[in-house]
Amino acid sequence: MKKHVVIFEVRGGSDKGAYGYRSDSKPIIDSLNKRGWSAEIIFYSDEARGEIYRYVVDKAGAYISRVNPGNLADETGYFQMLRELVSQNVEALPHPDAMINYGAKNAIEKLKGTDLVPDDVITYYDFEAFKASFPLMLKTGPRVLKQNRGSTGEGIWKVEIAKKVEDDKGNLTLKTKVKLTEAKDNHIEEKYLGDFIDFCVTYLDGPSGLLLDMPFLPRIKEGEIRVFMLRREPVYVVHKKPVETADAFSATLFSGAKYTYENPDQYPTLISKVKTNLNTILEKLGGYDIPLIWTLDFILDNDENGEDKYILGEINASCVGFSTHLDLSEQIADEVIRLMEADCVINPRWPAYTS
Template sequence: MRNKVIFFEVQGGNDKGADGYRKDTMPMVDALKERGMDAEVIFFDKEKEDEIYNYVSTNALAYVSRINPGNLKEEQAYFEMLRRLCQDGVIGMPHPDAMIGYGSKDVLVKLKSTTLVPDDTFAYYNMEDFKHQFPKSLAKGERVLKQNRGSTGEGIWRVTLVNPQEHQQEIPFDAQIKCTEAKDNHVEFWQLGEFIEYCEQYITGDNGMLVDMPFLPRITEGEIRLFMLSEKPVYVVHKKPAETENAFSATLFSGAQYRYDTPDQWSNLVENFLSELPQVMTLLGGYDLPLIWTADFILDTDELGQDRYILGEMNCSCVGFTSHLTLAHNVAEEILSIIKKNKTVTA
């Protein structure tokens, strides 16, 4: 009889506490048990995949994935097991294809038809397209390139022409460019063609890809992260880059300052984003929203001089909330609500 919620983790990684678990996992397990729902943690291991699959498909009402993909060598095997579990009727939080859709950087290209993303945003999956389009993109002004892999700003570059000229349709490969990496705001100077070749490392390999979008100068006012529980905004993190020359990174490592706000302090952003959510869900495959996820925004200005919020990225694979562990109770309530809703639908 299915009567459990299974939390998937993986052994090792720098996101674990002294007990070997993520610091925000056991609080959720305990909060579910307080509410009468059995819950446990299983560490995914490719060697034990069949055993894990059989146990979870037999005993679980739902699973909650708490694995950072960067800590998982057998990502495809893990996702395939999750797909099988969802096909068996286990409620996926999230479904693996929702995890991929909401967590990949090219989500921005998929959402260009919404008000959340600029029209001149591109994704490159091969060097030919990158070499063809990026010199044209750069002719329009400063750009940001984002690799699909990595974290904490690694492989995210602000690219600026050293000597911009008016009316250029395409930047020549020998043009000098200034490149600032979000990881630590360090600056490198390149010829455009050499930098394009350097970026091949981001495009090649499994899940290789680069996103190319306009640089938004108002990033210096801060990046705004919405922390979401399904369709409910819970809190907002305002991440202001360090006030030093060239700084545009909103990571703690780079010296950004974080402030925690309530959603009503950002009511315009929240209302606009929630109004777009139905279309976002449709464009990303029609899956249920992830259980715990974030959406990051940067301020821009529209043609009428009004504030506009541009989506920078979304994350849902393993969003942490170790600074707000009391949220475990909110998460437990949301899990129970999702299970109840699914039981009603399938009844």
């Protein structure tokens, strides 16, 4: 068993510290070193893909991906390299297809039929379907549209009717005025519905282009509740409260939201819901091994009896940060080693199996 771990990063982006790498990557290296393992950060680039691949196959027993795909001009080469590493028996933390299936916005629609998400969630993959269906969904009430790419709230829009214009059948026309609030910074725009639909075409471009359409939940004003997971274990909860302005709904730090870090024990109902649904989430999102570090973001709503219920709005699994809790690197290192040693016992590619 190779006791060496490669942590993949990419240059650039807003998640880097003073030395050019993520501030929460180096602590993982230090924690692995304390346990007699070695680790290093490698910055991925398409130009160096072949060289990186050969080096990792030769040196590493596992990789940890800490790359935000949004910081890559095209993530195709990166994910393909990771798949090739998996085929060469390098342990995937996580598997590239798990990153895609968990992190893509349509993961929410795939979970329809569970008590995690509303029934009126829909994903659009092409312009004509979006143009036909979105006005019908908007007539039911304010909606939230989420692009598949981007981060920090970019391309996430609250859409509500500002001035309704209907045809003789009572359908919204493209001349309806809509009020738009973007989660990136809570700025407001007004457009004709037709112009906004045309504007959104860019979100549908490319192989990973899509738009998730879900109902706006007014209780987002009380805060989004993020459950930070280390594989199957909830580690802490982040209560992300938007700024106190009339139209603000964004729970990102960039928009001014305030974050409070809390113990999972303070949310027994929510944590029970997460644990009860873990196997269902795994099954519906492709059956891949559960990611090493991932999060589930919930918003409060009310059930038919007026009681609180938690609605899942998003899953993150590609480059979840923990810079406010760097001591988690100790638990992360323990989990990486546990996974590798368990694989050593049961997998015939390791010498321990035949000794």
